[in-house]
Amino acid sequence: MDQNHLSEEEFLKQYNVGDYERPSVTVDMLFFTIFNKEYEDIRKLPEKELQLLLIKRNGHPYKDSWALPGGFVNIDESIDDAVYRELKEETNVEDVYFEQLYTFGDVDRDPRTRVISSSYLALTNRENINAKAGDDASDVAWFTIKKTDIEMNEEDHKKTYYFNIYSQEKGIDIIYKIIEKTTYDQYVPNKQYEFIPVSEEKIAFDHIKIINYGLDRLKNKIEYTPIAFNFLPEYFTLTELQKVYELILGKELLKANFRRKIKQVVVKTEETTHEVGHRPSSLYTFNKNYQTLF
Amino acid sequence: MDQNHLSEEEFLKQYNVGDYERPSVTVDMLFFTIFNKEYEDIRKLPEKELQLLLIKRNGHPYKDSWALPGGFVNIDESIDDAVYRELKEETNVEDVYFEQLYTFGDVDRDPRTRVISSSYLALTNRENINAKAGDDASDVAWFTIKKTDIEMNEEDHKKTYYFNIYSQEKGIDIIYKIIEKTTYDQYVPNKQYEFIPVSEEKIAFDHIKIINYGLDRLKNKIEYTPIAFNFLPEYFTLTELQKVYELILGKELLKANFRRKIKQVVVKTEETTHEVGHRPSSLYTFNKNYQTLF
DNA sequence: ATAATAGTGTCTGTCAGACAATATCGT
DNA sequence: ACGATATTGTCTGACAGACACTATTAT
Numbered sequence: 343m344d345q346n347h348l349s350e351e352e353f354l355k356q357y358n359v360g361d362y363e364r365p366s367v368t369v370d371m372l373f374f375t376i377f378n379k380e381y382e383d384i385r386k387l388p389e390k391e392l393q394l395l396l397i398k399r400n401g402h403p404y405k406d407s408w409a410l411p412g413g414f415v416n417i418d419e420s421i422d423d424a425v426y427r428e429l430k431e432e433t434n435v436e437d438v439y440f441e442q443l444y445t446f447g448d449v450d451r452d453p454r455t456r457v458i459s460s461s462y463l464a465l466t467n468r469e470n471i472n473a474k475a476g477d478d479a480s481d482v483a484w485f486t487i488k489k490t491d492i493e494m495n496e497e498d499h500k501k502t503y504y505f506n507i508y509s510q511e512k513g514i515d516i517i518y519k520i521i522e523k524t525t526y527d528q529y530v531p532n533k534q535y536e537f538i539p540v541s542e543e544k545i546a547f548d549h550i551k552i553i554n555y556g557l558d559r560l561k562n563k564i565e566y567t568p569i570a571f572n573f574l575p576e577y578f579t580l581t582e583l584q585k586v587y588e589l590i591l592g593k594e595l596l597k598a599n600f601r602r603k604i605k606q607v608v609v610k611t612e613e614t615t616h617e618v619g620h621r622p623s624s625l626y627t628f629n630k631n632y633q634t635l636f
Numbered sequence: 637m638d639q640n641h642l643s644e645e646e647f648l649k650q651y652n653v654g655d656y657e658r659p660s661v662t663v664d665m666l667f668f669t670i671f672n673k674e675y676e677d678i679r680k681l682p683e684k685e686l687q688l689l690l691i692k693r694n695g696h697p698y699k700d701s702w703a704l705p706g707g708f709v710n711i712d713e714s715i716d717d718a719v720y721r722e723l724k725e726e727t728n729v730e731d732v733y734f735e736q737l738y739t740f741g742d743v744d745r746d747p748r749t750r751v752i753s754s755s756y757l758a759l760t761n762r763e764n765i766n767a768k769a770g771d772d773a774s775d776v777a778w779f780t781i782k783k784t785d786i787e788m789n790e791e792d793h794k795k796t797y798y799f800n801i802y803s804q805e806k807g808i809d810i811i812y813k814i815i816e817k818t819t820y821d822q823y824v825p826n827k828q829y830e831f832i833p834v835s836e837e838k839i840a841f842d843h844i845k846i847i848n849y850g851l852d853r854l855k856n857k858i859e860y861t862p863i864a865f866n867f868l869p870e871y872f873t874l875t876e877l878q879k880v881y882e883l884i885l886g887k888e889l890l891k892a893n894f895r896r897k898i899k900q901v902v903v904k905t906e907e908t909t910h911e912v913g914h915r916p917s918s919l920y921t922f923n924k925n926y927q928t929l930f
Numbered sequence: 931a932t933a934a935t936a937g938t939g940t941c942t943g944t945c946a947g948a949c950a951a952t953a954t955c956g957t
Numbered sequence: 958a959c960g961a962t963a964t965t966g967t968c969t970g971a972c973a974g975a976c977a978c979t980a981t982t983a984t
Contacts, residue, residue, distance in 0.1 A: 344694070344695045344696055344699055345694070345695065348696065349696075350696045350697055350699065354696065354697065354747055354748065357748050357749070362711075363711040364658040364659070364660055364661070364711070365658070365661055365709065365711060366658055367658070367659055367661060367741075367752055383961095385955095385956075385957085385960070385961055385962085386961075386962095387961085387962075400638070400639070401638045401639065401647070402638055402642065402643075402644045402647035402648065403644055403647070403648065405638055405644065415659065415741065415752070417656075417657040417658070417659060417750050418743060418750075419743065420741050420742045420743050421739065421741030421752065422741070441824075442738060442739065444736060445715065445736065445739040445754050447661075447709065447714050447715030447716070447754070448714045449712060449713065449714050453648055454648065454651050455651070456711050456712075458661055458709070458715065458752075460739050460741070529861050529862055530735075567823050568823055579963090580963085580964090581962075581963075596946095596947070596948065596949085597963085597964085598947095598948090598949085598950095598964085598965070598966080598967095599945095599946065599947060599948080601964080601965085602945090602946085603945095603946085617955095617956080618955075618956085618961090618962080619955075619956050619957080619960090619961070619962090620954075620955050620956070620960075620961040620962045620963080621953070621954035621955045621956095621961080621962055621963050621964090622954075622955065622962090622963080623962075623963060623964095624963085624964090677934095679933070679934055679935085679982095679983075679984085680933095680934075680935090681934085681935075873936090874936085874937090875935075875936075890973095890974070890975065890976085891936085891937080892937085892938070892939080892940095892974095892975090892976085892977095893973065893974065893975080895937075895938085896938095896972090896973090897972095897973085911982095911983085912934090912935080912982075912983085913933085913934070913935090913982070913983050913984075914933075914934040914935045914936080914981075914982050914983070915934080915935055915936050915937090915980070915981035915982045915983095916935090916936080916981075916982065917935075917936055917937090918936085918937090
């Protein structure tokens with residue numbers, strides 16, 4: 343019995359949700375894949391690119407800007423279910439690794455109304471994906487993501503780099519300049535985003551911030567979890583795996599050291615690559631019984 | 637102009653939020669401090685305990701159970717602002733480190749209505765805090781948190797431990813048994829919570845899950861960020877700092893090694909402890925110009 | 931002297947970074 | 958033979974874990 347002499351059952355029966363204003367809750371998805379860019383010289387291995395799925399907005403606000411796919415969380419589905427549903431709706435894939443990133447809840451994120459958005463990271467290899475434009479989108483495209491360091495000041499705890507989001511196929515090039523500063527009183531770096539106008543194309547809402555947040559997570563997690571394997575097919579070469587790591591970490595690795603490191607995480611198969619114009623490579627699989635990663 | 641021939645300004649003017657059902661959004665706060673438990677023998681150093689603030693629920697549901705402090709996110713405030721406001725309301729502190737943990741959004745979290753909750757970690761040292769019971773609470777208390785390993789099976793990727801939440805002062809003892817399993821197809825361990833009834837007292841909602849999530853984050857982050865310093869006053873001894881680390885990590889550390897490790901992160905002052913019944917210790921401060929942590 | 935804590939030196943094994951050397955395929 | 962990639966061996970320095978030893982205070 344509570345102070346109104348109601349049992350829990352009675353209380354829930356008479357409970358009224360109330361009609362004060364509630365924010366809308368949405369999910370935004372960072373759907374990353376790795377794209378193999380083939381060379382004309384078949385003896386050379388394809389170059390890998392980190393790509394992100396963006397949709398072109400059909401209506402206001404941010405009309406004609408590129409936004410993360412996503413949508414509202416329905417009243418009768420969990421946040422994870424909403425992500426699952428949206429992934430299936432927009433890309434027709436079901437079996438994709440995803441994880442929650444961060445929930446963005448600033449008041450002025452969306453000029454229409456108050457929107458709180460949980461961002462999610464989704465990773466897969468490029469096969470079987472057919473992204474299609476939904477109601478709210480006039481176009482869908484995979485964008486290559488690249489960061490280029492401009493300046494690194496160790497003493498100052500300051501880091502400046504270009505953030506390049508482009509689609510060669512569509513002829514779109516979007517550039518932001520990002521300045522990261524770690525101040526004395528907080529160890530979470532402060533990030534400042536500046537749009538560099540090279541064309542009319544832009545990233546909608548605060549999505550550039552979310553994209554960068556996702557890249558940071560990816561970079562951290564690849565060091566101590568096996569997320570990298572989500573980007574690759576079941577069988578892959580060690581050079582392919584290494585290139586995934588190099589792409590996410592943004593630096594080159596030494597082959598011998600990399601192989602020593604991931605030895606316990608992969609299993610060698612009898613199969614090799616064929617007709618590649620050079621020494622064939624053994625194919626490996628992910629070792630599901632790895633103890634610790636690295 | 638969009639498909640209805642409206643400019644962005646016109647669009648926003650006529651935009652209607654719509655009246656479909658929206659979930660409620662709340663924040664739940666994990667407010668951790670470290671408590672110094674003094675010994676009668678003044679020559680012995682106080683033992684440190686990790687403590688968490690919980691409130692006793694006044695009404696249904698989970699009446700008389702212990703819950704995390706928190707509340708609704710208002711329509712005109714950011715999630716962080718809501719946390720800031722709640723922290724001030726419930727504990728009257730303003731200058732506290734906090735960070736977002738995870739947003740829990742299962743459909744059946746709260747029997748009253750659909751509630752999506754962002755959990756936050758808040759850390760401070762115990763001074764100047766006066767928690768008070770709010771409207772929805774009949775009591776507030778600091779609970780000591782302890783984990784005791786029962787079983788660790790390396791091959792099986794299985795870990796079992798007791799999760800003990802108690803207040804000696806109030807004579808309350810709450811125990812859960814947690815089983816963590818890492819299965820082949822996912823590297824995020826699956827956690828199973830079992831309430832061990834030693835008394836009538838319980839943890840409300842899914843808050844035991846949130847508490848455990850926060851402890852995991854704390855354990856991870858203490859290794860590569862200076863969060864530990866939030867638990868200590870401005871000046872502290874290295875033994876105190878080490879005990880904070882031991883508490884969070886759940887294992888003893890070797891003094892010489894610990895000191896070598898944190899050398900660059902602290903600054904030695906001229907001051908020492910006084911009248912402690914043994915050799916006095918130098919007092920140290922956090923070095924704000926640390927380059928990397930460990 | 932003893933209890934209790936503070937503070938330092940050093941041995942050892944592990945591991946990451948760097949680099950070198952050898953192997954195998956197609957043209 | 959050459960171009961391209963595959964695969965393995967090993968030297969070195971940094972660093973974490975373990976342990977031992979010395980120092981200083983109050984009772």
